Amino acid sequence: MSSVATNSADSAGQVRALPPSRVIGFALALGLATVVLCLELACGRPHPGIELRSVSPGLSPVLYASTALPAPFEPGTAIAAIGVVGGPRLALRGDDLSEEPDSVFPDFPAFNQFMQRQQRIAEILRAPEIELQADDGRVARLQPSAHRPLSDLPFIFWLQLVCAIGSWLTGAAIVAFRPEQTAAKYAAVAGFGALLMIACAAVYSSRELALPGELFRGLSGGNHFGSLLTIGAFMAVLWYYPQPLGHAKPGPWLLLGFVLAWIADFMQWAPFGNVFTQVLIVSGYLVSVVLGALQWRAARGDPLRRAALQWFLMSWFVGSGAFLALVSVPAIVGLNSGNLQSYAFSFVLVIAVGLALGISRYRLFDLEIWWFRAVMLVVGSFSVIVLDVLFAAMLHFEAPAALVASLILSSWIYFPARQWLMSRFLTGAQRLRVDDVPALLRDVLAPNAYAVDELLPEALRQLFSPLALRPLAEAQEEVSIADEGLALRVPGIGSGPGWEARFAGDGQRLFTRRDAQVGSAVRAVLDRVAAYQVAVERGVEQERARVAQDLHDDIGARLLTLLHRSDGEAAQSIRDVLASLRLTVYGLGARPQSIGNCLAHWRAEAGERCEAIGVRLEWSERTPLSATLLDAPQQLNLARVLREALSNALRHARPTRIGIDVAIVEQALEITLVNDGATLPPAQWRSGLGLRGMDQRMQRLGGSLTLRGDTSTTQLALRLPLHGQEPRRVDPVSAG
Amino acid sequence: MRHGLVVEDLAASAQWLARVLTEAFPGILAVTAENLQEARAQALKTEPDIALVDLDLPDGSGVDLIREFTRAYPSCRCIVATIYADDRHLFPALRAGAQGYLLKDQPIDRVVAALQAIGGGEPPLSPAIAQRLLRVFSDELTQNASEEARLTTRERETLVLIAKGFRLPDVAQQLGVTRHTAAGFIKAIYRKLNISSRAEAALEAARMGLVRTDL
Numbered sequence: 001m002s003s004v005a006t007n008s009a010d011s012a013g014q015v016r017a018l019p020p021s022r023v024i025g026f027a028l029a030l031g032l033a034t035v036v037l038c039l040e041l042a043c044g045r046p047h048p049g050i051e052l053r054s055v056s057p058g059l060s061p062v063l064y065a066s067t068a069l070p071a072p073f074e075p076g077t078a079i080a081a082i083g084v085v086g087g088p089r090l091a092l093r094g095d096d097l098s099e100e101p102d103s104v105f106p107d108f109p110a111f112n113q114f115m116q117r118q119q120r121i122a123e124i125l126r127a128p129e130i131e132l133q134a135d136d137g138r139v140a141r142l143q144p145s146a147h148r149p150l151s152d153l154p155f156i157f158w159l160q161l162v163c164a165i166g167s168w169l170t171g172a173a174i175v176a177f178r179p180e181q182t183a184a185k186y187a188a189v190a191g192f193g194a195l196l197m198i199a200c201a202a203v204y205s206s207r208e209l210a211l212p213g214e215l216f217r218g219l220s221g222g223n224h225f226g227s228l229l230t231i232g233a234f235m236a237v238l239w240y241y242p243q244p245l246g247h248a249k250p251g252p253w254l255l256l257g258f259v260l261a262w263i264a265d266f267m268q269w270a271p272f273g274n275v276f277t278q279v280l281i282v283s284g285y286l287v288s289v290v291l292g293a294l295q296w297r298a299a300r301g302d303p304l305r306r307a308a309l310q311w312f313l314m315s316w317f318v319g320s321g322a323f324l325a326l327v328s329v330p331a332i333v334g335l336n337s338g339n340l341q342s343y344a345f346s347f348v349l350v351i352a353v354g355l356a357l358g359i360s361r362y363r364l365f366d367l368e369i370w371w372f373r374a375v376m377l378v379v380g381s382f383s384v385i386v387l388d389v390l391f392a393a394m395l396h397f398e399a400p401a402a403l404v405a406s407l408i409l410s411s412w413i414y415f416p417a418r419q420w421l422m423s424r425f426l427t428g429a430q431r432l433r434v435d436d437v438p439a440l441l442r443d444v445l446a447p448n449a450y451a452v453d454e455l456l457p458e459a460l461r462q463l464f465s466p467l468a469l470r471p472l473a474e475a476q477e478e479v480s481i482a483d484e485g486l487a488l489r490v491p492g493i494g495s496g497p498g499w500e501a502r503f504a505g506d507g508q509r510l511f512t513r514r515d516a517q518v519g520s521a522v523r524a525v526l527d528r529v530a531a532y533q534v535a536v537e538r539g540v541e542q543e544r545a546r547v548a549q550d551l552h553d554d555i556g557a558r559l560l561t562l563l564h565r566s567d568g569e570a571a572q573s574i575r576d577v578l579a580s581l582r583l584t585v586y587g588l589g590a591r592p593q594s595i596g597n598c599l600a601h602w603r604a605e606a607g608e609r610c611e612a613i614g615v616r617l618e619w620s621e622r623t624p625l626s627a628t629l630l631d632a633p634q635q636l637n638l639a640r641v642l643r644e645a646l647s648n649a650l651r652h653a654r655p656t657r658i659g660i661d662v663a664i665v666e667q668a669l670e671i672t673l674v675n676d677g678a679t680l681p682p683a684q685w686r687s688g689l690g691l692r693g694m695d696q697r698m699q700r701l702g703g704s705l706t707l708r709g710d711t712s713t714t715q716l717a718l719r720l721p722l723h724g725q726e727p728r729r730v731d732p733v734s735a736g
Numbered sequence: 737m738r739h740g741l742v743v744e745d746l747a748a749s750a751q752w753l754a755r756v757l758t759e760a761f762p763g764i765l766a767v768t769a770e771n772l773q774e775a776r777a778q779a780l781k782t783e784p785d786i787a788l789v790d791l792d793l794p795d796g797s798g799v800d801l802i803r804e805f806t807r808a809y810p811s812c813r814c815i816v817a818t819i820y821a822d823d824r825h826l827f828p829a830l831r832a833g834a835q836g837y838l839l840k841d842q843p844i845d846r847v848v849a850a851l852q853a854i855g856g857g858e859p860p861l862s863p864a865i866a867q868r869l870l871r872v873f874s875d876e877l878t879q880n881a882s883e884e885a886r887l888t889t890r891e892r893e894t895l896v897l898i899a900k901g902f903r904l905p906d907v908a909q910q911l912g913v914t915r916h917t918a919a920g921f922i923k924a925i926y927r928k929l930n931i932s933s934r935a936e937a938a939l940e941a942a943r944m945g946l947v948r949t950d951l
Contacts, residue, residue: 545824556819557746560840564752571843578841582821607903612843 020176020486021508024378027172031165032382034199038161039150041203041215046125047148048208050132052079054094057104060135061094070132070140078135082209084127085141090120099205100341101220103331107273119213153206156342160202163349167194170352173375177503178365180483183241186251187365189233191352197226198345205342221266224277225259231284232258234316238291241365242309245294258284278328285324289317308362315354323347370467374507384421387414437463437522445529452533453496455526460490463522464515466501473497479520485510490523494530555581569651572609576643579605583636595628595669598635599662602642606660609646615658622663628722637697638671638720641705644690645673645716653677653714668703669720676713740766741784743775743801744817745794749840753788753817756844760851761786771795776804783809786851788817789834791825799828806833813854836860858904858919866898887928894921 050070052061060078069075083089096117098104105111124130125144132140171191178184200222204211211219236251261270261280270276292313299305326344358364359371391414444450444459457469466488476491476498483502488511492498504511556578563574603619610617630638649658655677663670691707698705703720740757744750750768757766767782769775771794778784787805791798802814815836816829826837836854838847850860887895890911897907908918 557749560819561746561748563841564748575841575843578819582819608842608846612846 018176018179019505019507019509020173020374020503021378021506023176023179024169024173024375025382027169027176028378028382031168031195032386034164034168034195035161038157038199038203041219042153042157042206043148043150045122045148045208045211046144046146047152048125048130048142048144049152050142052092052097052209054097057093057095059094060092061097070142072138073132073134073140077138079132080135081133082121082124083131083133084124085129085131087124087127089131089133090117090124092121093117096121096210100201100327100331101216102224102274102278103327103335103341105273106275106331106334108268111274112268115213115217118210118216121210122212125209148208152208157202157206160198160205160342160345163345163352164195164198164202166349167191167198167352169375169379170355173371174355174359174365174367177367177371177374177507181241181365182244182251183237184365186233186236186240187355189255190230190237193226193229193231193233194348194352195226197223197230198348200226201341201345221262224265225262227281228258228262228265228277228284229255231281231288231320234320235284235288235291238288238295241312242295242305243298245291245298275332278331281328282324282332285320292317308358308364311354311358311362312364315351315358319347319349319351319354322350370503370507374467374503377506377508380421384418387418387421437518440522441525444526452494452530455530456490456493456496456523457499459522459526460488460499460501460519463518464488464501464504464511465506467503467507469499469501471497472500479516479523481511481513481516485512487511488515488519490519493523493527494534496530572647576647579643580636580640583639593630593635595630595664598630598638602639603660606642606646606658609650610658613650615650615655618657618659620659620661622661623665628664634701634720637701638718641694641697641718642671642673644694645718648690649673649675649677649714649716653679664722667722669718669722671718671720673716673718674713679709679711679714737761737764737785739782739784739786740764741775741778741782741787742766742768742817743770743772743787743793743798744768744790745770746790749790749817752844753840756847756851757786757788759844760848772798772801775801779805779809779812784812786813786815786854788815788838790840791816791818791820791829797828799832802829802834803832815851815854815860853904858915859922866895887925891921891925891928894918895925898922 051064053064054061055078060080063069063073063075063077063079079092081089081091095104095114098114101111101114105114127144129141129143132142134140168191171188171194175181175184175188200219204216204219204223210216232254236254239245239250239254258280261277264270265274265277272279295309296306296313299309323344326347327341355364356372359367391410440459440462443462444455450458457471460466461469471492472489476489478491480489481487482489482500487500487502488504489500490498501511504515559574559578559581563571563578566574599621606619607617646658649655653675655675657676659672659674661672661674691705695705698718698720701720703718706717706719708715708717740754740761742750742753742757744753750770754766754768757764764786765782767778769778773795775787775789779787787801789798789801793801798816798818802816805812805814813835814833815838816825816834817838817840818825819840820826821839829837836850836859838850838860840847853860890913893911894907897910898904902910904918904922905915908915911918
């Protein structure tokens with residue numbers, strides 16, 4: 001039995017490494033918290049319920065549509081000013097509605113002025129009743145509701161949230177499985193930057209009229225911080241991935257530089273106002289293009305890596321390039337790209353989707369298809385929590401009907417849905433079957449369950465539910481935990497290779513010392529089993545050789561002497577006996593054989609016999625014959641029945657032609673012998689033609705034998721079910 | 737064919753094989769030997785054109801004799817005559833240079849026909865033997881073998897048809913080639929069997945029951 005060893009990294013690793021699902025869980029929790037925060041910021045504002053559109057930055061915006069149209073206005077009325085009833089009025093400008101003030105107000109003074117106006121409008125909106133003044137002097141009153149309803153949030157708000165969460169989760173899930181890769185860390189940082197950038201923009205770009213100035217500044221700052229972080233982290237990714245471009249470690253410095261730049265921007269020390277940030281972003285993009293080109297050059301001569309890199313670079317440059325073209329470049333040259341920015345964020349999601357596809361196709365970051373499964377598991381289990389929250393939120397009924405309604409809802413819809421989700425995503429986590437070792441061994445060692453080389457991986461799969469399982473090229477001395485608990489390496493059994501299981505419990509936990517002990521114990525049992533199997537096979541082989549020797553020396557020699565002294569029917573009988581002996585001792589009959597293999601033998605034998613007396617044999621195989629195996633009794637009995645049937649036909653019917661038709665019909669092998677000889681109809685046959693014996697053989701196999709015919713043709717049909725479980729069928733044989 | 741040699745320890749079988757030789761090649765001078773020693777002595781005397789060799793002889797294996805004869809008398813055609821049809825007898829014999837492998841319990845006219853075909857350049861290959869060859873050359877086992885040791889598509893087709901019980905003329909018809917070409921395919925298969933040391937290893941594995949041997 002091999003002993004258990006844990007790498008020195010193990011004990012320390014227990015502290016440092018986290019099971020991937022925990023990391024994804026954290027990421028998801030942060031994502032959900034961000035969503036909740038965004039919803040709170042977007043909905044926790046007074047809701048005037050009117051939608052204004054800007055005609056031109058300097059002109060009054062016009063009333064576009066409204067949930068409750070304030071009398072006496074109609075859609076299209078230009079709103080010149082807004083104010084608290086009885087208070088001073090503030091003139092509205094088209095650019096108060098700007099979705100992205102960066103691009104509309106490149107200079108800091110103008111930008112700050114915009115923020116002040118936002119603050120004043122936000123204060124006015126907080127009043128219980130406000131007045132709107134139209135261009136033509138008409139005045140309407142409006143009572144903003146306390147909160148903006150969820151349903152009022154525009155499509156682009158949700159789109160941006162999806163993009164933010166998608167980018168963040170992709171990055172976080174990469175680092176969850178590849179914590180040791182520097183590039184993966186920066187990919188996660190880039191994902192976090194995208195989360196911050198887009199979530200902030202989602203709140204302010206979808207605001208109604210105004211946000212309080214400080215909040216707006218904070219969100220705008222968050223947006224800048226996120227975008228600078230994203231570009232900085234991505235430059236770092238391209239420095240390290242797929243291989244470091246040099247010995248320098250520029251990652252932290254890059255991030256630091258971009259953070260300092262952000263501070264300068266936020267404190268408004270930077271030159272050129274808001275254009276400064278955009279210029280930084282575009283230059284960062286250009287630098288990453290150069291880094292990408294260097295990586296591309298470094299990958300020459302390795303087409304596989306190039307293909308992966310190509311995909312990686314394409315999703316990044318297409319996604320971010322399109323984004324920059326729609327946002328940063330217009331901001332630098334002073335164009336207002338308006339609400340295009342909100343849609344442009346979907347290009348950031350393109351990057352995330354590109355990365356995910358690259359992982360499945362090209363193993364980016366050495367991740368494989370199971371990466372999706374792991375992420376889905378965590379996301380799925382979180383959806384149970386989300387369902388709970390939604391359900392609790394929905395139960396705000398007022399009338400007494402609430403109780404009835406909630407009962408119906410919970411029993412018919414909610415609980416089944418919750419149960420379904422739980423069973424789909426949560427049971428995997430609880431399936432730590434380490435305690436089930438006896439059951440596992442029973443499963444794995446069931447007769448004919450697995451070949452020797454499949455025993456170990458199958459046992460590991462059942463024991464630990466790892467996400468990845470691969471044979472090891474190098475020999476293992478003992479069961480060991482590797483990669484800080486992410487992997488378990490087990491020496492092979494028999495002459496087979498060792499195996500490495502990665503990401504225990506579908507990636508939801510780490511391998512522990514206990515796992516190593518259990519793995520070691522199970523491996524030892526399997527090793528014995530494998531050794532035993534080899535010994536048994538060797539023993540059978542030796543015994544077979546001994547019997548074969550006897551066959552030749554004694555029985556075979558005597559039969560042969562007999563055969564060479566006789567002819568006619570006697571000779572044929574001796575040949576049959578020799579063939580049966582051969583069947584019993586060697587190849588055919590000794591171990592399972594494919595149907596095709598057996599049929600070839602029988603066809604050859606039948607062909608020889610027919611040819612010897614000048615009868616034409618027409619052999620046809622109607623359906624493609626599967627690779628199903630016939631076991632020894634099936635081979636022997638079928639061969640004997642066929643031989644007997646052919647003997648009968650040749651001897652009694654004296655045909656000119658024998659047809660043998662083979663087909664697989666409904667999981668059964670059907671062999672039909674037809675001869676055109678003249679004989680009595682089968683109903684009038686006397687027993688003693690060996691029919692009874694043939695029928696018994698077929699019944700023993702769970703099959704059947706049927707005879708049909710008249711004076712000019714006889715047809716004998718054999719049917720053998722190929723999956724032994726079917727109940728035995730006894731067909732009446734005409735001859736009795 | 738002037739001189740024939742039958743190496744067989746059973747008197748009845750030896751007689752029968754000698755009869756086979758004389759029926760196949762009228763006018764041939766068939767002598768019999770009971771063991772290896774006698775066979776070597778006879779061969780020195782007459783230099784046989786054809787030898788029918790049993791595998792299990794009192795003083796050794798017929799395979800050794802075939803190997804010696806193949807080297808010493810290149811013009812002698814060594815044909816195995818045995819009741820064994822299994823890998824452990826078949827392959828060593830073929831690799832030692834046997835040009836045919838016949839089962840002694842076949843009807844006499846079949847054996848005679850097979851021997852006459854050898855004279856016409858057609859190596860005999862019974863279905864049982866073809867099947868085992870297919871196994872040896874199966875892709876799984878020989879995918880690492882050198883290019884020259886691998887079967888061409890045509891050779892494989894030939895082997896498959898013979899394994900299915902087709903006779904050489906039917907094979908030729910099925911493949912749309914002449915009988916002569918089909919015989920050439922079979923000769924190539926024999927030749928490749930000698931090259932393929934990988935096949936030998938695979939065979940050893942199959943014999944030990946370590947590799948699945950069904951096709």
